[in-house]
Amino acid sequence: MKKYLILLSLILNVGLLYPHCQVPCGIYDDAVRIVTVKEDFATISKAMSEIKALSAKDDPLSFNQLNRWITTKEEHANSIQRAVSDYFLTQRIKSKSKNYDKHLRFLHELLVSAMKCKQTVDPQNVDKGLKSLDKFVKVYFDDHGLEHLNKISE
Numbered sequence: 001m002k003k004y005l006i007l008l009s010l011i012l013n014v015g016l017l018y019p020h021c022q023v024p025c026g027i028y029d030d031a032v033r034i035v036t037v038k039e040d041f042a043t044i045s046k047a048m049s050e051i052k053a054l055s056a057k058d059d060p061l062s063f064n065q066l067n068r069w070i071t072t073k074e075e076h077a078n079s080i081q082r083a084v085s086d087y088f089l090t091q092r093i094k095s096k097s098k099n100y101d102k103h104l105r106f107l108h109e110l111l112v113s114a115m116k117c118k119q120t121v122d123p124q125n126v127d128k129g130l131k132s133l134d135k136f137v138k139v140y141f142d143d144h145g146l147e148h149l150n151k152i153s154e
Helices: 002-012 030-055 060-092 100-119 123-140 143-153
Strands: none
Touching: 030 060, 030 100, 030 123, 030 143, 060 100, 100 123, 123 143
């Protein structure tokens, strides 16, 4: 039930999540961004499977659905890139932070994985993206942040 409430909250507030306002408003929830990126990768993975299955068919409905899944895959890859660029790189990662070089490396890997997800239907790109995300989470969050992330991921 808790997951559904969080998901509902994310859906209803999607305009608040991407792009972040850059006023600066000082309102951040890094853990929510991580959960959303994981959901984007899950959707991309599903889209890749559907694209492969629908590509074997030649009826108009399948062509329509194929187009919709391709669009969905693109949108979710763009969402990942916006979260990385507009939220983390622009607002959250500071050049004087302890793990700045690691933050940049893992976020760059995420950007590349999202790009490759657009270009292909290879699920290895989703796997690589999730691995990069996990590496980023380990160096970015402190114990309190990890606890919060785990709590909302339940």
